[in-house]
Amino acid sequence: MSKITAFGTYVPERIVDNHYFEEIIDTNDEWITSRTGIKTRRFSKDGEYTSDLSVKAVENLMANSGKDVSDVDFIVVCTTSPDQPMPNAASRVQYKLGIKNAGCNDIYAACAGFVYGLQMAHGFVNSGVYKKVLVIGAETLTKITDMEDRTSCILFGDGAGAALVEPDEQEHFMAFNSGTNGDLGHDLYLSHKKNSINGVGINPNSKIVQNGRSVFKWAVGNIPNKVRELAEKAGLTLDDIDYIVPHSANLRIIEAIAKDLNYPMDRIPESVTEFGNTSSASIPLAIAKAERNGKIKKGDTLLLIGFGGGLTFAGAILKW
Secondary structure, rough: OEEEEEEEEEEEOOOEEEEHHHHHOOHHHHHHHHHOOOOOEOOOOOOOOOOHHHHHHHHHHHHOOOEEEEEEOOEEEEEOOOOOOOOOOHHHHHHHHOOOOOEEEEEOHHHHHHHHHHHHHHHHHOOOOOOOOOEEEEEHHHHHHOOOOOOOOOEOOEEEEEEEEEEOOOOOOEEEEEOHHHHHHEEEEOOOOEEEOOOOOOOOOOOOEEOOOOOOOOOHHHHHHHHHHHHHOOOOHHOOOOEEEEOOOHHHHHHHHHHHHHHHHHHHHOOHHHHOOOOOHHHHHHHHHHHHHOOOOOOOOEEEEEEEEEEEEEEEEOOO
Protein backbone atom coordinates (compact mmCIF):
# COMPACT_ATOMS: atom_id res chain seq x y z
CA MET A 1 0.00 0.00 0.00
CA SER A 2 1.21 3.53 -0.66
CA LYS A 3 1.02 7.15 0.43
CA ILE A 4 2.53 10.55 -0.25
CA THR A 5 5.16 10.91 2.46
CA ALA A 6 6.67 14.26 1.49
CA PHE A 7 5.74 17.26 -0.61
CA GLY A 8 7.36 20.43 -1.91
CA THR A 9 6.96 23.22 -4.46
CA TYR A 10 8.93 26.00 -6.12
CA VAL A 11 8.16 29.03 -8.26
CA PRO A 12 10.63 31.38 -9.97
CA GLU A 13 11.38 34.72 -8.36
CA ARG A 14 10.13 37.01 -11.13
CA ILE A 15 6.53 38.13 -10.60
CA VAL A 16 4.70 39.36 -13.72
CA ASP A 17 1.39 41.17 -13.28
CA ASN A 18 -1.25 41.84 -15.92
CA HIS A 19 0.07 45.31 -16.70
CA TYR A 20 3.13 43.71 -18.30
CA PHE A 21 0.98 42.56 -21.21
CA GLU A 22 -0.43 46.03 -21.82
CA GLU A 23 2.98 46.92 -23.23
CA ILE A 24 3.13 44.10 -25.80
CA ILE A 25 -0.45 43.27 -26.86
CA ASP A 26 -3.89 44.91 -26.97
CA THR A 27 -5.20 44.03 -23.51
CA ASN A 28 -5.53 45.37 -19.96
CA ASP A 29 -5.73 44.19 -16.37
CA GLU A 30 -9.54 44.31 -16.23
CA TRP A 31 -9.93 42.23 -19.40
CA ILE A 32 -7.51 39.55 -18.20
CA THR A 33 -8.92 39.39 -14.67
CA SER A 34 -12.56 39.26 -15.75
CA ARG A 35 -11.96 36.37 -18.16
CA THR A 36 -9.38 34.31 -16.30
CA GLY A 37 -9.10 35.46 -12.68
CA ILE A 38 -5.32 35.71 -13.12
CA LYS A 39 -3.58 38.63 -11.41
CA THR A 40 0.08 37.53 -11.46
CA ARG A 41 2.26 34.69 -12.72
CA ARG A 42 5.95 33.72 -12.43
CA PHE A 43 8.46 33.81 -15.28
CA SER A 44 11.63 31.71 -15.20
CA LYS A 45 14.94 33.41 -15.89
CA ASP A 46 17.03 32.97 -19.01
CA GLY A 47 19.00 29.79 -18.44
CA GLU A 48 16.48 28.49 -15.87
CA TYR A 49 14.74 25.38 -17.17
CA THR A 50 12.20 22.78 -16.12
CA SER A 51 14.80 20.49 -14.56
CA ASP A 52 16.08 23.41 -12.47
CA LEU A 53 12.59 24.16 -11.13
CA SER A 54 12.11 20.43 -10.47
CA VAL A 55 15.28 20.25 -8.39
CA LYS A 56 14.20 23.32 -6.38
CA ALA A 57 10.83 21.69 -5.66
CA VAL A 58 12.55 18.50 -4.47
CA GLU A 59 14.88 20.55 -2.28
CA ASN A 60 11.80 22.19 -0.76
CA LEU A 61 10.30 18.71 -0.24
CA MET A 62 13.42 17.63 1.65
CA ALA A 63 13.45 20.80 3.75
CA ASN A 64 9.77 20.36 4.65
CA SER A 65 10.03 16.69 5.57
CA GLY A 66 13.63 15.85 6.43
CA LYS A 67 13.42 13.08 3.86
CA ASP A 68 16.48 11.80 2.00
CA VAL A 69 15.95 11.26 -1.73
CA SER A 70 19.33 9.70 -2.49
CA ASP A 71 17.76 6.22 -2.40
CA VAL A 72 14.79 7.05 -4.67
CA ASP A 73 14.52 4.21 -7.17
CA PHE A 74 12.28 5.85 -9.78
CA ILE A 75 11.73 9.45 -10.90
CA VAL A 76 8.70 10.60 -12.88
CA VAL A 77 8.68 14.12 -14.29
CA CYS A 78 5.35 15.31 -15.67
CA THR A 79 5.89 18.17 -18.10
CA THR A 80 5.02 19.66 -21.46
CA SER A 81 8.10 21.90 -21.46
CA PRO A 82 11.20 19.77 -20.82
CA ASP A 83 14.68 21.24 -21.19
CA GLN A 84 14.86 19.25 -24.45
CA PRO A 85 13.04 16.19 -25.84
CA MET A 86 16.04 13.93 -25.16
CA PRO A 87 17.49 13.26 -22.63
CA ASN A 88 14.27 13.40 -20.70
CA ALA A 89 13.68 15.81 -17.85
CA ALA A 90 13.68 13.02 -15.25
CA SER A 91 17.23 12.10 -16.29
CA ARG A 92 18.35 15.69 -15.79
CA VAL A 93 16.78 15.71 -12.32
CA GLN A 94 18.50 12.41 -11.46
CA TYR A 95 21.84 13.87 -12.48
CA LYS A 96 21.41 17.20 -10.72
CA LEU A 97 20.28 15.59 -7.45
CA GLY A 98 23.00 12.93 -7.59
CA ILE A 99 20.55 10.03 -7.25
CA LYS A 100 22.62 6.98 -8.21
CA ASN A 101 20.16 4.13 -8.84
CA ALA A 102 16.90 5.47 -10.26
CA GLY A 103 14.87 4.72 -13.33
CA CYS A 104 13.62 7.82 -15.10
CA ASN A 105 10.59 8.60 -17.21
CA ASP A 106 8.67 11.67 -18.37
CA ILE A 107 4.88 11.84 -18.61
CA TYR A 108 3.76 14.08 -21.45
CA ALA A 109 0.12 14.61 -20.50
CA ALA A 110 0.04 18.39 -20.07
CA CYS A 111 -2.27 19.59 -17.30
CA ALA A 112 -3.31 16.06 -16.30
CA GLY A 113 0.32 15.00 -15.94
CA PHE A 114 0.81 15.27 -12.17
CA VAL A 115 -2.20 13.07 -11.39
CA TYR A 116 -1.12 10.56 -14.03
CA GLY A 117 2.28 10.57 -12.29
CA LEU A 118 0.67 9.77 -8.94
CA GLN A 119 -1.26 6.93 -10.56
CA MET A 120 1.98 5.50 -11.97
CA ALA A 121 3.80 5.86 -8.65
CA HIS A 122 0.95 4.14 -6.79
CA GLY A 123 1.09 1.24 -9.25
CA PHE A 124 4.86 0.91 -8.92
CA VAL A 125 4.81 0.92 -5.12
CA ASN A 126 1.76 -1.32 -4.66
CA SER A 127 3.14 -3.91 -7.07
CA GLY A 128 6.48 -3.93 -5.28
CA VAL A 129 8.38 -2.97 -8.44
CA TYR A 130 9.77 0.16 -6.74
CA LYS A 131 9.69 1.37 -3.13
CA LYS A 132 10.43 5.06 -3.36
CA VAL A 133 9.07 7.07 -6.29
CA LEU A 134 9.54 10.78 -6.86
CA VAL A 135 6.71 12.44 -8.82
CA ILE A 136 7.35 15.93 -10.14
CA GLY A 137 5.04 18.26 -12.05
CA ALA A 138 7.12 21.08 -13.51
CA GLU A 139 6.82 23.60 -16.33
CA THR A 140 8.59 26.52 -17.94
CA LEU A 141 5.65 27.30 -20.18
CA THR A 142 6.71 30.91 -20.73
CA LYS A 143 9.57 29.60 -22.89
CA ILE A 144 7.08 28.00 -25.31
CA THR A 145 4.40 30.71 -25.19
CA ASP A 146 3.60 32.83 -28.24
CA MET A 147 3.76 36.31 -26.76
CA GLU A 148 1.94 37.71 -29.78
CA ASP A 149 -1.13 35.53 -29.21
CA ARG A 150 -3.32 37.72 -26.99
CA THR A 151 -5.73 34.87 -26.23
CA SER A 152 -3.11 32.60 -24.69
CA CYS A 153 0.05 34.49 -23.68
CA ILE A 154 -1.73 36.01 -20.68
CA LEU A 155 -2.48 32.58 -19.23
CA PHE A 156 0.78 30.79 -18.62
CA GLY A 157 3.32 30.78 -15.83
CA ASP A 158 6.20 28.65 -14.57
CA GLY A 159 6.45 26.49 -11.44
CA ALA A 160 7.03 23.03 -10.01
CA GLY A 161 5.71 20.63 -7.39
CA ALA A 162 7.12 17.34 -6.09
CA ALA A 163 5.67 14.42 -4.14
CA LEU A 164 7.39 11.35 -2.69
CA VAL A 165 5.34 8.13 -2.81
CA GLU A 166 6.37 5.26 -0.53
CA PRO A 167 4.89 2.07 0.99
CA ASP A 168 2.64 2.36 4.01
CA GLU A 169 0.69 0.02 6.29
CA GLN A 170 -2.54 1.68 5.17
CA GLU A 171 -3.72 2.60 1.68
CA HIS A 172 -3.97 6.36 1.28
CA PHE A 173 -4.99 6.31 -2.39
CA MET A 174 -8.69 5.50 -2.54
CA ALA A 175 -9.63 5.66 -6.23
CA PHE A 176 -8.39 6.72 -9.68
CA ASN A 177 -9.94 7.46 -13.05
CA SER A 178 -8.78 8.78 -16.40
CA GLY A 179 -9.94 9.25 -19.97
CA THR A 180 -9.19 10.96 -23.25
CA ASN A 181 -10.95 12.65 -26.17
CA GLY A 182 -8.19 12.46 -28.75
CA ASP A 183 -10.57 13.72 -31.42
CA LEU A 184 -10.11 17.20 -29.87
CA GLY A 185 -6.31 17.12 -29.98
CA HIS A 186 -6.20 20.00 -32.44
CA ASP A 187 -7.80 22.33 -29.86
CA LEU A 188 -4.70 22.43 -27.64
CA TYR A 189 -1.31 21.57 -29.06
CA LEU A 190 2.41 22.21 -29.27
CA SER A 191 3.79 21.16 -32.63
CA HIS A 192 7.42 21.18 -33.80
CA LYS A 193 7.02 19.57 -37.22
CA LYS A 194 3.62 18.14 -38.12
CA ASN A 195 1.22 20.62 -39.73
CA SER A 196 -2.08 18.83 -39.02
CA ILE A 197 -3.89 16.94 -36.24
CA ASN A 198 -6.95 14.83 -37.03
CA GLY A 199 -6.85 16.32 -40.53
CA VAL A 200 -7.13 19.85 -39.15
CA GLY A 201 -4.37 22.23 -40.21
CA ILE A 202 -2.19 23.53 -37.37
CA ASN A 203 0.74 25.90 -36.96
CA PRO A 204 3.98 23.95 -36.20
CA ASN A 205 5.70 26.94 -34.61
CA SER A 206 6.91 25.16 -31.43
CA LYS A 207 4.57 27.33 -29.34
CA ILE A 208 1.42 26.51 -27.38
CA VAL A 209 -1.75 27.02 -29.43
CA GLN A 210 -5.15 26.79 -27.77
CA ASN A 211 -8.76 27.06 -28.85
CA GLY A 212 -9.81 28.46 -25.50
CA ARG A 213 -13.53 28.36 -26.16
CA SER A 214 -13.48 24.69 -27.14
CA VAL A 215 -11.29 23.64 -24.20
CA PHE A 216 -13.49 25.62 -21.79
CA LYS A 217 -16.61 23.90 -23.16
CA TRP A 218 -15.00 20.44 -22.93
CA ALA A 219 -13.78 20.98 -19.35
CA VAL A 220 -17.05 22.41 -18.02
CA GLY A 221 -19.12 19.81 -19.89
CA ASN A 222 -17.10 16.77 -18.78
CA ILE A 223 -15.09 17.30 -15.60
CA PRO A 224 -18.01 17.61 -13.12
CA ASN A 225 -19.33 14.19 -14.18
CA LYS A 226 -15.84 12.69 -13.91
CA VAL A 227 -15.60 14.08 -10.38
CA ARG A 228 -18.92 12.46 -9.45
CA GLU A 229 -17.88 9.16 -11.02
CA LEU A 230 -14.59 9.17 -9.13
CA ALA A 231 -16.28 9.84 -5.78
CA GLU A 232 -18.76 7.03 -6.46
CA LYS A 233 -15.88 4.71 -7.36
CA ALA A 234 -14.39 5.35 -3.91
CA GLY A 235 -17.75 4.81 -2.22
CA LEU A 236 -17.95 8.45 -1.20
CA THR A 237 -20.26 11.41 -1.68
CA LEU A 238 -18.96 14.88 -2.42
CA ASP A 239 -19.77 15.77 1.20
CA ASP A 240 -17.09 13.25 2.21
CA ILE A 241 -14.47 15.12 0.17
CA ASP A 242 -12.75 17.83 2.21
CA TYR A 243 -11.25 19.56 -0.84
CA ILE A 244 -11.57 19.17 -4.60
CA VAL A 245 -8.35 20.31 -6.28
CA PRO A 246 -8.79 20.75 -10.04
CA HIS A 247 -6.17 21.83 -12.53
CA SER A 248 -5.93 25.62 -12.24
CA ALA A 249 -6.41 26.53 -15.88
CA ASN A 250 -8.78 29.44 -15.48
CA LEU A 251 -10.75 30.66 -12.47
CA ARG A 252 -13.92 30.84 -14.58
CA ILE A 253 -13.61 27.10 -15.40
CA ILE A 254 -13.21 26.32 -11.71
CA GLU A 255 -16.25 28.43 -10.84
CA ALA A 256 -18.34 26.67 -13.50
CA ILE A 257 -17.26 23.25 -12.20
CA ALA A 258 -18.11 24.28 -8.62
CA LYS A 259 -21.55 25.48 -9.70
CA ASP A 260 -22.31 22.26 -11.58
CA LEU A 261 -21.24 20.17 -8.58
CA ASN A 262 -22.98 22.49 -6.09
CA TYR A 263 -19.68 22.42 -4.21
CA PRO A 264 -18.43 25.47 -2.24
CA MET A 265 -15.63 27.48 -3.85
CA ASP A 266 -13.88 27.88 -0.50
CA ARG A 267 -13.21 24.12 -0.59
CA ILE A 268 -11.68 24.23 -4.08
CA PRO A 269 -8.03 25.33 -3.78
CA GLU A 270 -6.57 27.12 -6.79
CA SER A 271 -3.21 28.47 -7.89
CA VAL A 272 -4.24 30.30 -11.05
CA THR A 273 -4.89 33.75 -9.55
CA GLU A 274 -1.34 33.98 -8.18
CA PHE A 275 0.67 31.80 -10.54
CA GLY A 276 -1.33 31.59 -13.77
CA ASN A 277 -1.86 28.34 -15.62
CA THR A 278 1.19 26.21 -14.77
CA SER A 279 -0.13 23.02 -16.41
CA SER A 280 1.27 19.96 -14.58
CA ALA A 281 2.46 22.12 -11.66
CA SER A 282 -0.90 23.77 -10.96
CA ILE A 283 -2.36 21.10 -8.66
CA PRO A 284 0.67 20.84 -6.32
CA LEU A 285 0.93 24.65 -6.24
CA ALA A 286 -2.76 24.87 -5.30
CA ILE A 287 -2.27 22.32 -2.50
CA ALA A 288 0.74 24.20 -1.16
CA LYS A 289 -1.14 27.51 -1.27
CA ALA A 290 -4.09 25.97 0.62
CA GLU A 291 -1.74 24.54 3.25
CA ARG A 292 -0.12 27.96 3.75
CA ASN A 293 -3.60 29.45 4.20
CA GLY A 294 -4.46 26.92 6.90
CA LYS A 295 -6.91 24.90 4.82
CA ILE A 296 -5.61 21.50 3.71
CA LYS A 297 -4.34 19.51 6.71
CA LYS A 298 -3.00 16.04 7.36
CA GLY A 299 -5.78 13.46 7.17
CA ASP A 300 -8.00 15.45 4.84
CA THR A 301 -9.60 13.64 1.91
CA LEU A 302 -8.61 15.27 -1.39
CA LEU A 303 -10.00 14.73 -4.85
CA LEU A 304 -7.50 15.78 -7.52
CA ILE A 305 -8.59 16.19 -11.14
CA GLY A 306 -6.20 17.27 -13.88
CA PHE A 307 -7.36 18.00 -17.42
CA GLY A 308 -5.93 19.49 -20.59
CA GLY A 309 -3.95 18.72 -23.74
CA GLY A 310 -4.96 15.46 -25.33
CA LEU A 311 -7.66 16.31 -24.51
CA THR A 312 -7.18 14.08 -21.48
CA PHE A 313 -8.02 13.96 -17.79
CA ALA A 314 -6.84 12.04 -14.73
CA GLY A 315 -8.31 11.93 -11.24
CA ALA A 316 -7.34 10.61 -7.81
CA ILE A 317 -8.84 10.52 -4.34
CA LEU A 318 -6.37 10.27 -1.47
CA LYS A 319 -5.81 10.91 2.19
CA TRP A 320 -3.39 13.77 2.65
